[in-house]
Amino acid sequence: MGSKHIKRRLLTYEKPWIRQNPKPPKARTLIGESFSAANYQGVLKLQHCDECHTVNYPSRERCLNCLGDKLLWRDTPNEGIILSTSELHHSQWEFFKRKINNAPWPIATVQVAGQCMFVHLAAYTFQGVENAASLAEALPKGSPIKVFTQSDATYKSVLVAVSTDTDVRQVSQRVAIIEKLGLR
16 A cells, blocks of 8 residues: 555544544543443433432532442433523534534534533424524423433434424334434
């Protein structure tokens, strides 16, 4: 292989805008990796303190309430409410730069099991979103949602919020939502 080919191959690592198919960001800490491992099956699992029973999110080494170090991954109810919605119009990541060229990327801050989370928002699953002037008008604070986890193109678990009447019990249903969002 000539030096021209080697340089071109190195450029794809140093300059992601040259890549044909950029991937979502995959940099995670070891604790962040444990979130992906616990949520591999698609069921929402969060850390629960064995001593004070507090739900902890994001993943951490010690309980945010009692500083206990026995945090166990347990199934967590996935119902919650919207705290705020927003649209991503610019990103430093090449993957999202290409996605938001077509339309802004809907995101939301939600509260699930007493914890605040940033999630990808499957806005198309909600009634009236396409007719509303903005996401905040269509999905006001306090709107009920369901949150699920599914792996993206880098095999990392991401959080996605959908309407409460959207069925996400089957893997194929969750994968269809992830693909429609463009995360795969």
